Amino acid sequence: MIDDMITAKSFSQDILDKAETLKISIPLIPKELDSPFFFARFLTANSGDVEKTHQKILQLLEHRKLLGYHEISDLEIFTSIDIGKDCFERFNISQLDYEVTSRNVHVFVQKMEGTDIKEILKIMPLSYVIHSYFMLQENFSRAMAHTERATGNTSSVVCILDLKGLNLVDFMNPLSGPAQLARLVVQVWAEYFSEHLCKLLLINPPGIISVMWQVTKRLVDPKTAEKLAFLSNVEDLKKYLEPGAIPVEYGGTYRDDSGYAHPPEGVCKPPKRIAKDEYKAQEHIWIENGILKAPKGKGLSIKSFQTAEYTVKTSTTGKLVWSYTTSGDVDFEIVRRDAGKEVAIWPKITITSLKLPEYGEKTVAPGEYILKFTNPSNTWFPVKITCAAEILNE
Template structure:
């Protein structure tokens, strides 16, 4: 018994050493970077890209370089709440004021409260909230949870297929291993037709993170009880909390977080960032392809 335990400990150590070696190899492979690209590429970040590509340094390098080009062009860290606040008026996506039982940040999505039709603004709003969720992850926590409430959802409220595809692409390609789980709460039967199309945009790793929750299914509700504190979980997800989204209050919180984000990323000179080392310049970025398979989010 002791020998088996000792062997397990050794193999765990070997795996850790091998992973750290891969992180060093990936850092060497991407070469010299500076500014926000360097700030972005922490060891934890490199590990997430390696994990998403099954620890292949070559594939991880390609994926990471695509993200650095995307970030240089899209500048997600520079989006500010006042620019996209109109998208959030109905509370269709917001960062929850509670965590799951492991302390992960929770994003609440209510597709039935869709209030706009601009693809670009919808994407900027979602990217802003993903960045904000990451900014608010507790120390030592890498992943977030999505809670999706289908109250009031219908095919007429569904976002365009273009927006759906790009959401999957951005989450899987540029935020690998950031999603722990997505709980789809009480989806109507008509959603099944929509889901049959959507699931083709998801790679197997992301697909496995999606949980369908049905209030009348005891096994489903047990999963919610194991994942969240009923006292803080909103009633629309089977919990006991009656708290509601307050747009003015949320806007005040986001204004404070925007200051934190500026402090975190630094008010780097835009021109210097534009010509950041290694060619991650917004002027050289090719258009993003549509959703690509095989990116673990």
């Protein structure tokens, strides 16, 4: 009889040997992430490429530090970081209980019911969702490290994604906001976390599974697609997971009685509804900072694999405020430049602007600050950007 129960993969001896070498070059992994398999997991995700893995780990550690979730609890990631809090409360998601596992694999649950991606994109820029996905993966990383330290065996995460309530039409057009969001989130998963999430179990599909596959293949690469499984019956979860890791709502015994979930049998916290008076204006970030008329934006045109910069300077401590729109994908980051050296103050992500401009703010010390936009695509057409940034005295 074939055993379909999901387990975390083991790593080859070659990968484990390379991991020992990599430990020497990055010796100070945060204790909450450190485990016997931390480096091996990232190496496997990057096909054993040590140099690329080194770069990805440093970028990940930089992201958590710059956004301030490196020294707070799991719950605080969801409730105290503005970007994460504003995003997570709009999604129907579970916590990640360290003690709930199936064969050393953790389980995360997300429900699409009550979640309207198009509405979410009217109240926050797409980058909020992308940055929040990094924070969610921080939770996954901590849970896996906890289990690996405790058991000495590899761990991973399975996501149960309940598609009930999903408007499939929203994702049929690859240029739609929901499809763009899904594409960029999957890109982050593929680039940084492909070995964190070992399986995505999709239940209650809103249409014919073959049609769902066609839509999905537009959004994910072949390697990622291998980790997806559409289940025609919720009972099929028991083929992959032990009952203690399956929510009661889906026929298992897993409950969340912490006060987070409603109802406890569903283990998820319903999303906060979006009211029309929460819709953000195009000038929102400027109005929030007392500037009733947004500054005139500067136009930039960026050819394939080229970088454009927008520079602002201040002689006093202040608040750097920025806003931009873009016609396509860009890699965006902010650095402080001093004597020819650059230090990141805002983490790099790949992003595009949708309903709202991309915007943000950051308290800065005196100095020169560079908003950097790189066109990561080999497109014939340059990416068009309109950007405005100022440093406001506090």
